[in-house]
Amino acid sequence: MSALSRVLNSPRARLAAGILLAIVLIALPLVSAPFANQTITRIVVFAVAVLGLNVVMGYAGQVSLGQVFFVGVGAYAAGITIKSEWGMSLGLGGVVMGLVLAILIPGVLGLVIALAAARLRGLGLALVTIALPIIGVPLAKRLSDITGGSQGMSVRVFAAPDWTGLDNDQWQYYVVLALGAAVFALVFFLVRGKYGRAFAIVKENEAVASAMGISPYRYKVLAFTIASAVGGVAGFLYIVAIQFVSPDVMSFGHSIELVIATIVGGAGSIVGSLLGGAFYVLIPQITNSIYPESTTVVQGVIILIVLFLLPGGLASLPRKLARRFRRSAPSRTAGPTTPGAVPPAGEAEDTERQGQR
Amino acid sequence: MTLLELTDVTAFYGPVQVLEGVSLSVPVGGAVGILGANGAGKTTTLRAVSGTVRAGGRIVFDGTDIRGSRPEQVAAMGIAHVPEGRGTLGQLTVRENLLVGAYLRKDRKAIEQDIEYCLDLFPNLRARVRSNASALSGGEQQMLAVSRAFMAKPRLLLLDEASLGLAPSTAKTVYQAIERLRRESGIAMLVVEQNANLAFSIVDSATVLETGRNVLTGTSAELKGMDEIRKAYLGA
Amino acid sequence: MFNFGTFLQLIVDGLATGSIYAALALAIVLVNQATGMINFAQGGMAVLAAYLGMTVGNLVSPVAGVTLGIIAGIVAALALSYAMGAVVERFVMRRFMGGDPDTAVVATIGLLTLITGLIGLIWTYNYIPYPFFFTGLESMSLGGLAVSAWSLTTFLTIVAIMLLLQALFRWTKLGLGFRAVADNRASSALSGIKVGRMLQVGWGLAAMLGAIAGVLVAAKIQLVPDMFDTYLVYALAAVIIGGLDSPLGAVLAAWGIAVVENLAAAYVPFVGHDLKIAVPLILMVVLLVLRPQGLFGRKVVVRV
Numbered sequence: 001m002s003a004l005s006r007v008l009n010s011p012r013a014r015l016a017a018g019i020l021l022a023i024v025l026i027a028l029p030l031v032s033a034p035f036a037n038q039t040i041t042r043i044v045v046f047a048v049a050v051l052g053l054n055v056v057m058g059y060a061g062q063v064s065l066g067q068v069f070f071v072g073v074g075a076y077a078a079g080i081t082i083k084s085e086w087g088m089s090l091g092l093g094g095v096v097m098g099l100v101l102a103i104l105i106p107g108v109l110g111l112v113i114a115l116a117a118a119r120l121r122g123l124g125l126a127l128v129t130i131a132l133p134i135i136g137v138p139l140a141k142r143l144s145d146i147t148g149g150s151q152g153m154s155v156r157v158f159a160a161p162d163w164t165g166l167d168n169d170q171w172q173y174y175v176v177l178a179l180g181a182a183v184f185a186l187v188f189f190l191v192r193g194k195y196g197r198a199f200a201i202v203k204e205n206e207a208v209a210s211a212m213g214i215s216p217y218r219y220k221v222l223a224f225t226i227a228s229a230v231g232g233v234a235g236f237l238y239i240v241a242i243q244f245v246s247p248d249v250m251s252f253g254h255s256i257e258l259v260i261a262t263i264v265g266g267a268g269s270i271v272g273s274l275l276g277g278a279f280y281v282l283i284p285q286i287t288n289s290i291y292p293e294s295t296t297v298v299q300g301v302i303i304l305i306v307l308f309l310l311p312g313g314l315a316s317l318p319r320k321l322a323r324r325f326r327r328s329a330p331s332r333t334a335g336p337t338t339p340g341a342v343p344p345a346g347e348a349e350d351t352e353r354q355g356q357r
Numbered sequence: 358m359t360l361l362e363l364t365d366v367t368a369f370y371g372p373v374q375v376l377e378g379v380s381l382s383v384p385v386g387g388a389v390g391i392l393g394a395n396g397a398g399k400t401t402t403l404r405a406v407s408g409t410v411r412a413g414g415r416i417v418f419d420g421t422d423i424r425g426s427r428p429e430q431v432a433a434m435g436i437a438h439v440p441e442g443r444g445t446l447g448q449l450t451v452r453e454n455l456l457v458g459a460y461l462r463k464d465r466k467a468i469e470q471d472i473e474y475c476l477d478l479f480p481n482l483r484a485r486v487r488s489n490a491s492a493l494s495g496g497e498q499q500m501l502a503v504s505r506a507f508m509a510k511p512r513l514l515l516l517d518e519a520s521l522g523l524a525p526s527t528a529k530t531v532y533q534a535i536e537r538l539r540r541e542s543g544i545a546m547l548v549v550e551q552n553a554n555l556a557f558s559i560v561d562s563a564t565v566l567e568t569g570r571n572v573l574t575g576t577s578a579e580l581k582g583m584d585e586i587r588k589a590y591l592g593a
Numbered sequence: 594m595f596n597f598g599t600f601l602q603l604i605v606d607g608l609a610t611g612s613i614y615a616a617l618a619l620a621i622v623l624v625n626q627a628t629g630m631i632n633f634a635q636g637g638m639a640v641l642a643a644y645l646g647m648t649v650g651n652l653v654s655p656v657a658g659v660t661l662g663i664i665a666g667i668v669a670a671l672a673l674s675y676a677m678g679a680v681v682e683r684f685v686m687r688r689f690m691g692g693d694p695d696t697a698v699v700a701t702i703g704l705l706t707l708i709t710g711l712i713g714l715i716w717t718y719n720y721i722p723y724p725f726f727f728t729g730l731e732s733m734s735l736g737g738l739a740v741s742a743w744s745l746t747t748f749l750t751i752v753a754i755m756l757l758l759q760a761l762f763r764w765t766k767l768g769l770g771f772r773a774v775a776d777n778r779a780s781s782a783l784s785g786i787k788v789g790r791m792l793q794v795g796w797g798l799a800a801m802l803g804a805i806a807g808v809l810v811a812a813k814i815q816l817v818p819d820m821f822d823t824y825l826v827y828a829l830a831a832v833i834i835g836g837l838d839s840p841l842g843a844v845l846a847a848w849g850i851a852v853v854e855n856l857a858a859a860y861v862p863f864v865g866h867d868l869k870i871a872v873p874l875i876l877m878v879v880l881l882v883l884r885p886q887g888l889f890g891r892k893v894v895v896r897v
Contacts, residue, residue, distance in 0.1 A: 063695045116882045126631075126698060127829050128881065131874035134826050138867040252822055256702055263699055293714050300707025307700050308688065407783060432785035444780030446773050457773045460766070461785040509784060 025177060034169040038241070039281060041173045044180040045237040047277025050262050051187055051270070052230030057259070058268030059191055060223035061203030062118075065255050066129030069136045070110060070228040072250035074102035074235020076140065076147055079155040079245050095157065099179075102236035103229050110228020111221065118220040125220075133255040140247035152246025155239050176237045183233055188270055190226070199223055260303045266315025275314045358385045360545050361406070361513055366414035366424075367569075368398075368405050375401045376412065377569035381547075383513065388539060388546040390556040390563030390577075394589075397566040399549040400441050403515045406547070407431050407438035418513070433461055437511035441518050443502040447491030451482055454490050454501055458508030468508070475504035478534050496527035503535060507542070516548045520555055532558055557581060602738055603855040609744030611851030612751035616806035617821070617828035618835070618843040619754070620799035625837055626775040627795025628682070628690060630697045634704040635828070636821030638677055639803030641708050643811040644716055646670030646804070647723050654724065663724055670804045678800025679793040686796070687789070712818040725812035747809050754802065755844055771795060823870065827851075830877040850876070 029037045053067040078098035081087045087094030117128040141150045160171030190196060198219050202209045206216040239245060248254070261280035266272025283302075287295040306313060310320065361383040368376040376398045383389045391399045405412035408423070408431040416424040423431055428438075437458075446454050455475060459468045476483040479500040485493060490501060499519055506514055519535065520528035536559045539546060550556035556563060557577045565573040565586070573580065580586045617635060624632045632638075650666025657665070685704065689697040732741035762768035773781040774791040782788050810820060831850055835842030850873040858869035 057695075061693075061695065063698055116878060119882070126695075127833055128878055130826055130829070131871075131878065134823070135868075135871045135874060138870070142865075142868060253819070256706060259699065259702060260706065293717070294710070296706055296710030297714050298710070300703055300705075300710050303703035304685070304700070304707060307696065307703060311696065409779065409783075428779075428782035429785055429787050432783055438783045440780065440783060444777055444783060446776040446780060448776045449769075449772060453769060453772075456769060457781065457784050457786070460770060460773075505784065 029170040029173045034167065037169045037173045039285065041169070041176045041241045043274075043277045043281045044176050045234055045241050045277070046258075046261070046280040047274045048180050048183050048237060049231055049234035049258060050265060050276035050280065051184060051273040052227040052234060053258060053262045054267060054269070054273050054276075055187060055191075055199075055230065056220075056223045056227040057262055058266075058272070059196060059199040059203065060220055061199075062220060062223070063126040063259070064129045064224070064227065065126055065259060066113075066132035067227065067231050067258050068250045068255045069129075069132035070106040070231030071235040071238060072133075072136060072140065072245070072247070073106045073109060074232030075238045075245040075249060076153070076235070077105045077232070078102040078236040078239050079153050080146055082155055082157055082239075083153070098239075099233070099236050102232045104232075106232030106235065107225055107229035110231075111225040113228075114221040114224035118217050118224065125224075130252075130255070133250045133252050136250040137247045137252075140250065147247070150247055152244055152248075154244045156243050172240055175240050179233065179237060183230060184270065184273075187226075187230065191270075195219075195222070257299060260299055264303055264306050264313055266313025269313065269315040272313050272315035279314075359383070360385045360387070360419055361547065362415070362417045363402070363406070364415040364417075366402065366405050366412050366416060368401050368410050368412040370401075370410070375569055376405065378414070379405075379564075379566065379569065379571060381564050381571070381574070383545050383547055385512075386543045386545050387562075388548060388560040390553075390560035391547065391549045391566060392551075392553050392556060392563050392586075393566035395551070396568075398569040399566055400517055401569075402566070403438060403440075403517050403547065403549055407436060407515055409438070409440075432509065435509075435512040436515065437506035437509045437513070438515040439502045439506045439517060439519065441521070443498050445490045445493070445498045445501050445505075448489060450489055451486045451493070451501055454505050455508050458505035459510075461509065471508055471510070475507060478538060479504060495522050496524070496531065499523060499527075499531055500534070503531070503538070507538060507544070511544060513545045513547065516546060516550075518549055518551060520550065520552050528552070528555060535559055553586065598738070599859070600856075603859055604852050605738055605740060605744065607852030607855040608848055609741075609747045609851075610855075611848035612747045613806050613810055613824060614827040614831050614851055615751050615844040615847035616754065616802050616809075617824055618831040618847045619751075619758070619840055620802040620806075621828055621832050622835075622837065622840050622843045623795055623799040623802065625832075627771065627792050627799075628686065630686065630690070630694065630701065631829070631832075632796075632799070633698060633701040633825065634681075634708060635799065635803050636825035637705040637708040637712075638674065638681070638800050639807035640811075640816070640818065640821050641677065641712055641807075642670045642674035642800065642804035643723065643807035644712055644721075644816055645673045646808055647721065647811070647816060650724050659724065660726075663726060666724065667808060670808050671801050674800040674804035675797040678796035678798070681800075682793050682796035683789070687792075709818050716816075716818070718818055721816040723808070723811035723816050725808070727812070743809070743813055750805060750809065751844065754805070755840070758798075758840065767794070826870070827873060830873045833877050834873075834880050 025040075028040070049067060049071050052070070053064060056062050056064050056067075078101065081098040081101050082094050084094075087097060090097065113128070113132075117125050140147045144150075147153060160166045160168050164171060166174070191199070198209070198214050201212065201214055202216045202219045209216050209219075235245075238249070257280060261276040262273075263276075264279050265274070265276025279302075283299060284295050287298050310316060312319070359382050363379055363381050365378045365380055366376055367374065367378060379398065379402050381389060381391070381402075391402055393399050401410060404410040406416055406418075406423075408426045408428045412424055414424065415422065418431075418434060418436065421434070423434060423436075426434075432438075446457060449457065452472065455472050456468070459471065462468055476486065479497075481497050482500055482504065485497065490498065493501060503516070503519065516535070519531055523531065532555045535546075538544065539559060546559065548556055548560055553563075557580075560577060562574070562576045563580055564571050565580075573583075573585070575583075617639065620635050620639075621632060624630060624635070646666040646669050648666075649669035650662045652662075653665040654662025681704065685700065686697065689700050727742045727746075732739045732744075734740075762772055770781070770786045771791050771794060773784070773786055774788055775795075778788050781791075806824070807821065810824070814820065827850060828847070831847035832843050834850070835844070835846035853876070854869045854872045857864045857872045858866055864872060
């Protein structure tokens, strides 16, 4: 390993970079334009959504197409609570209740769905989760009394309080950033610890996990529930940032876009979740200003390129570049692997796999 | 006349080297055995020949270098591989399995005759000819696998651990049929077997592998006479 | 008030719509049998084929007349979709075979996105009429029921397809080779079967099935890039309910789903036209919980 990569990878360097980033993030809104602040705020919102999806897809290895459903449910739960008579009467307490319900309701829903669906092979879960946005959208439209129907529901309660001296967009930025950072920290410690290790084993090989006394079913349910709760938080943050929610939030199209964003960012990676959130927000923003019809094509092209060339997503780019520089040094090459030839039974761990690591 | 010649064949599974230089040769119509303990590289050697695993070194079949060819191409040249685990097509019937064996052939009438021959060679199969292969017992599946390979009318048959998982009497029956097959058709054979007794019942010579290379080669008579072989493989 | 005539009408309409689900479901089963993957882009590929058919048809009609134009369009849709399927298998999906199946699924999702985007880019997101022999509106009276020419054609087409596929797989050498590859790829290669070729055939045939569905739907409701998004979900539900490895099961399930959904929309007050899609999806979930291998599927044996 070269001296440069050694420096870049050291924990101290990473900590320094983290602190630098934090300082930049905290100082930024005070100097930048409202539009930039709003964009970054939205990026954090969807980074949290992607983070939730990562828990179930990246860490536990289950494809879920239902994450936007939980985001939507969280947003609606928060919005309805805050705007209700009871919520309004509580003032700030109403907002807190909104957050609590934005976590609880999606979380409970996620738990119930996972209890039923986690027994299925990965594909079964994908198919069950695909049902969520598909049913969610017409349901939200139908229950217009509480959801505002297809017009959506606006929730304008996040004006900056006077004592802060901030503008609205700056206040929203800080609220979202603070909550988002808290969620990221929580999840970070979760996947660092024994749960994260258990997830990894379940993802790698369920039979091995059972043999070790780790119940794949239990951990899949756990992962899915966490994902849905985190999605709910993202929904709350969505309300803070955008002050509006409509059934379109949970559409099939957005569901797919979120999955794509997760993989492009880097499945199973904290940094990848941030990159995924950025991808989700920035790509449409960029393409809409240059060539609106091309948004979908661009997303499709990028995800395919990532899958072919960079399966670990953008988060794995530094690692891959570092390896490329290391490879230019002469080393003993292992013999050819077996592309094209079919791997013999039992040798699966040695074949080239397009897995998410 | 040498039909198959392996010279210093190497093979890797990923970064792990499994064959470090295996050499052997099979004469036309001859039968050679590959013996050795688990993990010695016996199965890998067959896979190298059939193209299932990418290998280094030289593998020459009937004058043509086949190293690096894909399994479909190797099969088309006249080598039939009965793999470890038999590879029976469970969702297809016994008859359909045999037809798959003859996939590359076009002589309809001869194919039917050969199916008859197989059912004659292995009467157990005749009773099950319309059953799905997955319903067959282990021994019957082995018989089916051998028959399927024969249906290709190969010049060389690669047999991988034909006795694996079979009761001793069943294994013996299978090998007796293989011996009869060899006698009546003159197909050359390369036989991987852990049970050396069974192997010696059909092969003229053998090579012993240990950690991916040859350690002993000789005719059946010579090997059977050696103390090491007797102790290690023949239980004497 | 229960009207038997209406009841029958709902069933008839269900069978027709269900035939579309069935065509897509068959395509998905076919691809799954050949390559072990679920192709989320199956619907998207079908839509692209329909658009291409329309374009060809519109090119030919002014020159050779409307009927020939329509036929040319259908032929083009079928041929181009086969090519598309084979190409996608060879250059995209082959890369992900044998690896993590979820990655393959995401790849097909990416493909779906790309295809939908391309269609929107080339042909815009507006509705475009598809020239066909008839639209979805003309109907005739069969025993007191209004049966549209479209419904009849669609239903008969899927039945004919099923019979053709059955014949192909049971009685032809190609079908035998395909089934062998679906059963055990490595072992089939040892018998000389060109596995790659078979996989391309599988994907190509599946794409053609999708194209047929695409053309039929387009004839009824006009072309729009995301028209098969919902149909895909129905098809997946049918595949799950029928069992991933049972073509017949998928078709029966597809018909069943469409009929039940129609009946629920009509007779259960809360379920209206917009929520009727919830019915098959909930059925699917319930069934999966009780019987993960579907109604007709084999119990999956996990080889450790």
